[in-house]
Each structure stands twice: as C-alpha cells, then as structure tokens.
Amino acid sequence: MTQATSDALLERLMTLHPKVIDLTLDRMWRVLAALDHPETRIPPVIHIAGTNGKGSTLAMIRAGLEGAGLSVHAYTSPHLARFHERIRVAGQLIDEQALSRTLDTCLRANGPDPITYFEITTAAAFQAFSEVPADYTLLEVGLGGRLDATNVIDAPALCVITPVDLDHQQFLGDTIEAIAGEKAGIIKPRVPVVIGPQKDAALEVIERRASGLSAPILAYGQHWHVTTERERLIFQDETGLLDLPLPALAGPHQIQNAGIAIAALRALGRGDPDAAMTNATWPARMQRLRHGPLTQANPGAEIWLDGGHNPHAARAISATLGILPDRPTHMICGMLNTKDVAGYMAPLAPHATQLIAVSIPGQAATLAAEATARAARAVGMSATTALDVETALARITETDPNARVLICGSLYLAGEILKTNG
Numbered sequence: 001m002t003q004a005t006s007d008a009l010l011e012r013l014m015t016l017h018p019k020v021i022d023l024t025l026d027r028m029w030r031v032l033a034a035l036d037h038p039e040t041r042i043p044p045v046i047h048i049a050g051t052n053g054k055g056s057t058l059a060m061i062r063a064g065l066e067g068a069g070l071s072v073h074a075y076t077s078p079h080l081a082r083f084h085e086r087i088r089v090a091g092q093l094i095d096e097q098a099l100s101r102t103l104d105t106c107l108r109a110n111g112p113d114p115i116t117y118f119e120i121t122t123a124a125a126f127q128a129f130s131e132v133p134a135d136y137t138l139l140e141v142g143l144g145g146r147l148d149a150t151n152v153i154d155a156p157a158l159c160v161i162t163p164v165d166l167d168h169q170q171f172l173g174d175t176i177e178a179i180a181g182e183k184a185g186i187i188k189p190r191v192p193v194v195i196g197p198q199k200d201a202a203l204e205v206i207e208r209r210a211s212g213l214s215a216p217i218l219a220y221g222q223h224w225h226v227t228t229e230r231e232r233l234i235f236q237d238e239t240g241l242l243d244l245p246l247p248a249l250a251g252p253h254q255i256q257n258a259g260i261a262i263a264a265l266r267a268l269g270r271g272d273p274d275a276a277m278t279n280a281t282w283p284a285r286m287q288r289l290r291h292g293p294l295t296q297a298n299p300g301a302e303i304w305l306d307g308g309h310n311p312h313a314a315r316a317i318s319a320t321l322g323i324l325p326d327r328p329t330h331m332i333c334g335m336l337n338t339k340d341v342a343g344y345m346a347p348l349a350p351h352a353t354q355l356i357a358v359s360i361p362g363q364a365a366t367l368a369a370e371a372t373a374r375a376a377r378a379v380g381m382s383a384t385t386a387l388d389v390e391t392a393l394a395r396i397t398e399t400d401p402n403a404r405v406l407i408c409g410s411l412y413l414a415g416e417i418l419k420t421n422g
Contacts, residue, residue, distance in 0.1 A: 006096055009103040010083055010121075017116045021171060023147035027115045031123045032152060034109035038123075038130035043073060045137045045153045046264065049145040049183040050162025050196065052312045053257045056249055057162050057196075058138050059282040060261035066091060067275020070135040075125040075150070077118070077142050080283055080307070080415035087125045090134045102128045118142050122149040135270075144172050146185025159186050159193040159215070160264050162257065164202040165312035166340070176201045184209035192267050195219040196260040218263055226259030233277060235262045245277045250286040252323060253316035284414035286320050292421035298393055300401040302327065305418075307411035309335065311343035317408065318347040328353040328400060332392045333376070333409040334360040337367045341375040344409070352376075353403075355383040356392040360413045372409070389417060 032039055046061060048054050055076055065072050071090045079085040087094040094102075106124045122142070129137055136157070141148045164180045172179045180202035187193050193210050195203065197220045210217050218224060224237040228246065233255060235242040242262065247254040258277060265271035284307035289295055295303055306317055321329060331352050335341055357372035369385040376383035386392035389407060396403050407417055 004100060004104065006083060006099045006103060009100060009107060010117075012107065013103070013117050013120050016110070016120065017114045019116065021118075021143060022116055023144065023171060025147055025149070025152065027113070028119050028123065028149050028152055030113065031106065031110045031115060031120060032126070035106065035123060035127055038126040039152050041130040042126060043129070043134045043137045044157035045139055046158045046160060046268070047139045047141070047150065047153060047156045047186050048160040048162065049141040049148075049186045050160075051165040051167050051179070051183075051310070052308070052316065053162040053196065053253070053260070054140050056254060056257045056280070056282050056285055057160065057260045057264075058140050059249070060247065060258055060276045060280040061264050061271070062138055063279040064261060064265045064271035064273055064276030065136055067272035067279055068270060070270060071133070072136050072138060073129045073132070073134045074138040074140075075122070075129075076140045078411055078415075080411065081419045083121075086121070087128055089128055089132050094128055098128060099124075116149075119149045141183075141186065144179075144182040144185070146182045148186075151186055153188075155188060156191055158264060158267055159188065159191055160196075160260060161186070161193060161206055162196045162260055163312065164198055164206075165310065166343075167310040167312070170338070177205050180205040181209070187213055187215050189213045190215060192216040192218060194260055194263045194267055197221070197256050218267055220256070220259065220263075224259065224263045224266075226255060226262070228255060233258055235259055235273070237263065237266060239266065242273055244273055247277050248280055249282055250288070251316055251320035253319060283418060284411060286317065289421060294390070294393060294417070294421045297390075298397045298401075298405075301393070301397050302402075302404040303393075304404070304406045305414055306406065306408045307414035308408070309339050309344065309410050311340055311347065314344045314347040317406070318351060321351040321406070324404070327404045329404045329406060330396045330400070331355040332358060332386075332389055332396075332405060332407045333372055334358045334369070334413040335367045335372055335409040336360070336363065336365045336412070337371075338365055339367075339410075341367065341372065342378060345376050345379045345381065349376075349379045349381050352381050355381045356395065357383060357385045358388055358392060358413075360410055361388070361416050363412050389413075
C-alpha cells in the first residue's frame with residue numbers, strides 16, 4: 001500500500017476538530033499517551049513564549065548552538081511556504097517520507113477522537129524528535145503558553161519569554177496582565193527563565209509566577225543588558241561583557257532579540273554567541289527579496305517582506321524603516337480580520353508614501369482589501385486597492401521604478417509571496 005503524502009494527511013488532520021483553536025491540554029495528553037509519550041524521549045528542551053520575537057530569538061539560539069557543533073531539533077509555527085518548515089530534525093527540515101510516516105503514526109494513534117490540527121501536528125513533531133538523537137530541542141509556543149500544545153514538557157532545560165504585548169485577545173485576555181499570565185504558564189519549578197524586555201505590568205506577572213515556582217530569573221535590565229556601540233552589539237551580564245557583531249537579522253528590534261538569545265546561551269553554558277549573531281536566518285522578518293520573479297519583473301525596486309501583524313510588530317517595522325537610507329516607501333498590505341488593523345497601521349503611517357491593500361489569497365479570514373485601505377486612510381495614509389501583490393507592485397514601479405516596497409501585514413501573505421517568488 002502506497003503511503004499517503006503529507007499534504008493528503010494534513011488535509012485529513014484539518015477535519016478532526018470543528019475549531020482551529022480550542023485551548024486545553026486534555027486532547028494533547030491523550031494522543032501523547034497513545035504514542036507512548038514521545039515528549040519524554042526528546043533532547044533537553046528550550047521552551048520559548050512571547051508575543052513578538054519568538055521566531056527570531058529561536059533562530060539565533062539555534063545558530064549559536066549549531067555554531068558550537070551541537071545538534072538541534074526545532075519546532076516553529078506557522079509555516080510560510082511548506083509545512084515541513086515547522087519541524088527541523090537535527091538541523092535539517094524534516095523530509096517528506098519522515099513527515100508522512102510520522103503524521104500517519106499520529107493519525108492512527110489518535111483514531112476518530114477530536115483533536116485540533118496544531119495539537120496533532122505538535123505531537124508529530126515530538127514523535128519525530130524522539131526518533132533522532134540531538135543535543136537540544138527548541139520549542140516555540142504556538143498561542144499563549146499555559147494551554148498551548150507545546151506546554152507538556154515537565155522539566156525543560158530553560159524557559160524563555162520574549163516581549164509580551166496585546167495580540168490574540170479573544171483567546172488570551174484583553175489586558176497585558178492577562179496575556180502575560182498565559183505566557184508565563186510555560187515556567188516550570190526550578191527551571192531558569194530568561195525574560196526579555198517587558199512592560200512593567202507584564203514583568204510583574206511573569207516574575208511573580210517564576211518566584212512562586214522557585215524558578216531562577218534572568219531578566220533584561222536586571223541580570224543582563226544589551227546595547228549597540230560603534231556598529232557592534234554589546235552584551236553584559238554577571239559573568240562579563242561580550243563585544244559581538246550586529247545580528248544578521250535586520251532591524252533595531254533584533255538587538256533585544258539577540259540579547260535574549262545570548263542570555264539563553266549563557267544560561268545553558270553552551271553555544272557560540274558570535275555564530276548566533278552572524279549565522280541566523282529567519283524568513284519574512286524584514287527580509288530583503290533579492291531573487292525571484294517579483295524582483296526580476298521590478299529590477300530597480302528595493303523589495304522587503306515582513307509577516308508581522310500586530311502593533312508591536314508594526315513599531316518594530318517602523319523603527320527599521322527609520323534607519324534605512326531615505327527613499328520613498330510604498331506599502332502593499334494584506335491583513336486578517338482578527339487583527340488590530342488600526343493599531344498596526346498607525347506606527348507605519350509616517351513612513352508610507354502610499355499603501356495599496358490586497359486580500360490574502362486562500363484565507364477565509366482575510367480582511368477585504370477595501371477595509372484595509374479604509375483603515376490606512378483613517379490614520380492618514382494615501383491608500384488604494386489592487387487585485388493582488390503583482391498588480392500592486394507593477395502599479396508602483398510604473399511611476400517609481402526605483403521605489404522601496406514593503407509587502408506586509410500577515411504571515412499568510414508573506415507565505416504566499418515566498419511560494420510564488422521561489
């Protein structure tokens with residue numbers, strides 16, 4: 001019998017629960033028990049939660065560990081172009097045969113019982129990791145922390161909480177304190193926790209949780225500091241000072257993510273901080289597109305891609321645009337109807353010569369292009385709509401062949417661009 005492809009199996013997994021998101025760990029514990037608890041047989045875990053910066057921080061930690069010759073599993077979400085991006089086994093994206101086999105194993109173990117797509121694919125990641133030796137496992141929280149499907153590791157080696165801000169309020173609560181409480185749910189008894197820069201209200205919640213569990217705290221501004229000086233990154237903690245290259249990932253906000261990553265490596269006592277700065281890659285985070293059909297069709301344009309979708313991400317994008325050489329900036333934006341569109345647009349308005357809104361292909365929850373344009377006009381942008389990104393880009397470069405163009409607003413839109421642009 002021919003093994004089903006991963007795409008066919010993933011389509012079946014989408015049908016196992018009526019909701020995309022249903023936060024509880026009950027179903028996760030059930031399927032893991034049916035699989036004989038693969039989560040107990042994976043290498044030491046570094047568990048990463050937060051609103052923004054999780055993926056970039058994970059990428060830098062991974063680069064630092066691998067730069068020291070260590071082998072690393074990594075689980076991230078969502079994917080951009082292919083599901084395989086979510087599961088990296090001993091440094092390599094999971095191959096099609098292994099993914100299909102693992103998904104089939106999990107599907108059979110679950111049987112007909114309800115389970116969400118994220119839950120069963122997380123179980124698949126644990127199963128894949130349990131079968132291949134490595135030195136560490138990096139786990140990125142999908143949503144929140146306390147009830148996230150990744151939060152089934154009893155004793156990780158380290159917990160990391162990146163900056164917390166408002167996002168996914170319909171699931172996590174509508175205050176910083178409530179959301180911080182959900183993120184802090186990954187903290188485990190006596191397990192060190194690296195805490196990135198936080199608003200005071202979030203920091204208080206996180207520190208209270210850590211103290212209650214006797215978890216050693218390594219907090220930005222208290223136990224470690226990071227800054228830049230003469231085009232170098234300067235990190236300092238209680239064990240000394242590091243003078244490092246600036247991160248390969250673009251944007252001023254990556255300085256704080258780099259600090260979190262270095263603090264994590266120092267807490268582990270493993271890894272190469274220089275490699276963490278120079279070797280990390282993370283698509284669709286202020287990524288300059290230099291190859292592919294979009295750049296070939298618009299050779300004079302400077303095209304950037306970013307998948308950030310909340311006000312915190314927009315502030316980071318704004319800061320990055322603020323340090324780029326002066327050049328008219330045109331934005332092509334598509335967003336989901338579950339996001340704070342006005343909050344996202346406001347920090348970007350000062351940088352935008354114009355915004356062209358598009359709908360996101362294949363997404364039922366896409367915000368209509370005209371609604372996105374209205375939100376942009378409400379914060380003072382000049383905004384129109386286009387059928388798709390290619391049309392919008394052609395319209396921009398017809399009048400300004402050397403334009404700077406930022407394609408932004410959603411990871412789903414970014415994924416479509418990476419798929420079509422090769």
